[in-house]
Amino acid sequence: MADQSILRVENVSKHFGGLVALSGVGFHIEKGDFFGLIGPNGAGKSVMVNVVSGLYRPSQGRVEFDGRQITGLRPDRIIREGLSRTFQHSTLFFDLSVRENIMMGVRTMASVGLAEAILGTSSAREKDQAIEERAQEVIDLLGLEQQAGELAANLPYGLQKVVAIGMAIAPKPKLLILDEPLTGLVAAEVDQVMGHIASLNRQGMTIFIIEHNMRAVMNFCSRIVVLSFGNKIAEGAPGEIQRDREVIKSYLGE
């Protein structure tokens, strides 16, 4: 039977000196899933994303992406395999326009899918044109045409988050990891950002989201893993997670 997993995390630990940030954590994400990772502050969620995306080397364990072992590969190699991520803190170039930010996403993350168009063409002009065309596609996809010429610094916070997603999807990833894309957003912005993420998922992109916004997580995710103090304490569908006594005790509250 063909393996339907896009991401397999096996027995991953990460130590920083004496601090155990992750302790033997494992889970699988199926192709096309909308997968959630939740847990209290300091649980190890961002460390997990950093291990999966190649920023941190795990102290133990392995990570497989789309059937290939990626443990220890450099972040740029992992992006080229088709795994892209956003960061918990803004990584926008505030003094560049929305369009220029998205073009940075296309350039710095030239992926397998774009390699032919961007790297394989002969002239610098053709390359620039391919980059501009992909940036325009992303702008259209996320409805950013009106803001395309604006400086990123001048955008409302919600739209800055949308631009960060635009940079991450520019290389056409198979898996998009979002580390707290809703932090600091007002309700209307939450709906706007989640609408875009849901639409990417409907178009076939697998989503792996880390969030504290439980309404969004419970409404959109089909499966959820819960971390607490570096340990996986639960995994299941939203209904199961909401009823889990350990999860209620360590995170959700009564």
Ligand SMILES: Nc1ncnc2c1ncn2[C@@H]1O[C@H](COP(=O)(O)OP(=O)(O)OP(=O)(O)O)[C@@H](O)[C@H]1O
């Ligand atoms: N580079 C590092 N060096 C040392 N300790 C680190 C490093 N990165 C993370 N940690 C520690 O690992 C633990 C887990 O941190 P992590 O950032 O993964 O938490 P989190 O679950 O993402 O929390 P939050 O919801 O607040 O973002 C924390 O105790 C943190 O201080």
Ligand SMILES: [Mg+2]
């Ligand atoms: Mg974090």
